[in-house]
Amino acid sequence: MTRALRLGTRASALATSQSGWVADQLRAAGHEVELVHVRTEGDVSRASLSEIGGTGVFASALRDALRAGRIDLAVHSLKDLPTAPEPGLVVAAVPEREDPRDVLVARDGLTLEGLPAGSVVGTGSPRRAAQLAEARPDLVVQDIRGNVDTRIGLVRSGELDAVVLARAGLARLGRLEEATDVLPLETMLPAPGQGALAVECAEADTELRTLLADCLEHAPTRAAVEAERAVLARLEAGCTAPVAALATTAMTTTPGTPSTHREPVRDDELTLTVFVALPALQGRHVATGSSAFPVSLGRAAAEHLLSRLDPVDAASGCPAGDPSRGSLAHGA
Numbered sequence: 001m002t003r004a005l006r007l008g009t010r011a012s013a014l015a016t017s018q019s020g021w022v023a024d025q026l027r028a029a030g031h032e033v034e035l036v037h038v039r040t041e042g043d044v045s046r047a048s049l050s051e052i053g054g055t056g057v058f059a060s061a062l063r064d065a066l067r068a069g070r071i072d073l074a075v076h077s078l079k080d081l082p083t084a085p086e087p088g089l090v091v092a093a094v095p096e097r098e099d100p101r102d103v104l105v106a107r108d109g110l111t112l113e114g115l116p117a118g119s120v121v122g123t124g125s126p127r128r129a130a131q132l133a134e135a136r137p138d139l140v141v142q143d144i145r146g147n148v149d150t151r152i153g154l155v156r157s158g159e160l161d162a163v164v165l166a167r168a169g170l171a172r173l174g175r176l177e178e179a180t181d182v183l184p185l186e187t188m189l190p191a192p193g194q195g196a197l198a199v200e201c202a203e204a205d206t207e208l209r210t211l212l213a214d215c216l217e218h219a220p221t222r223a224a225v226e227a228e229r230a231v232l233a234r235l236e237a238g239c240t241a242p243v244a245a246l247a248t249t250a251m252t253t254t255p256g257t258p259s260t261h262r263e264p265v266r267d268d269e270l271t272l273t274v275f276v277a278l279p280a281l282q283g284r285h286v287a288t289g290s291s292a293f294p295v296s297l298g299r300a301a302a303e304h305l306l307s308r309l310d311p312v313d314a315a316s317g318c319p320a321g322d323p324s325r326g327s328l329a330h331g332a
């Protein structure tokens with residue numbers, strides 16, 4: 001294939017770095033790649049993620065550009081991608097995932113344990129807020145928005161004592177040394193898909209799909225994120241809730257993996273840990289299954305958690321009396 005590939009990217013530092021990495025991989029395989037900047041509502045709006053539609057705000061403009069044929073491929077943070085399949089488009093490749101853990105960026109090099117009671121920790125993510133409240137009920141969690149630079153700036157300016165960020169994002173920005181603590185998985189389970197990228201193109205572009213899969217696909221990561229996203233797809237129907245999920249195979253071993261997350265020894269086995277903090281359903285669940293059927297594993301884990309709900313409300317996936325509606329705000 002000799003055509004020059006137009007790779008659509010958001011202008012943010014994180015998006016540019018992720019897209020640049022994918023472009024470099026493709027160029028190393030001998031393909032010509034041009035970066036095309038696309039503006040999205042998620043970059044422009046100062047409103048909270050749930051106010052501007054929750055999931056998908058970062059992806060929609062790139063998807064419009066793909067459908068219009070203005071670009072050939074787009075790179076998304078997998079955790080920002082809605083779970084519903086997008087008609088006409090396909091995730092042609094899921095590259096090998098970065099370390100999926102969250103980190104703390106705190107004043108004075110403090111760790112989560114070292115933060116004094118009453119310290120103010122910023123996050124815009126209900127998933128992170130729920131787990132912080134569990135680990136350190138004596139901290140004050142403050143809702144924040146903005147890109148990685150803005151969020152770290154709130155610590156540097158003294159407005160906040162700390163922020164929680166994805167380690168992968170800092171790594172991609174070359175700012176990992178600013179992390180003051182890597183949060184263990186038993187304290188802070190990441191968002192489904194965290195640390196992984198999705199490379200999307202037109203479903204009909206079979207030539208490009210093959211090229212992207214050959215250059216970029218990492219099968220163990222694909223299986224893991226499919227299991228994680230199947231949990232999300234089953235639980236997000238109708239309620240705004242903090243959901244964390246991480247699946248690993250022997251080939252995606254994460255440092256600091258807790259003993260509750262039984263690390264599989266076989267490549268064809270997937271271990272999935274799920275954390276949910278609905279008002280009526282708090283808990284963790286660990287399941288193991290074949291990596292050949294990741295969606296079944298994820299769905300079964302979600303069903304197991306839902307079976308703990310009141311049977312009347314289990315059908316909607318929402319706890320009794322939960323007034324919240326709309327898509328799940330798992331964007332960060």
Ligand SMILES: NCc1[nH]cc(CCC(=O)O)c1CC(=O)O
Pocket residue numbers: 077078079080148164165166167168169170193194195196197331332
């Ligand atoms: N919610 C925004 C977002 N989307 C992807 C990343 C980081 C990279 C990744 O997790 O893949 C971040 C920043 C963060 O959560 O700290």
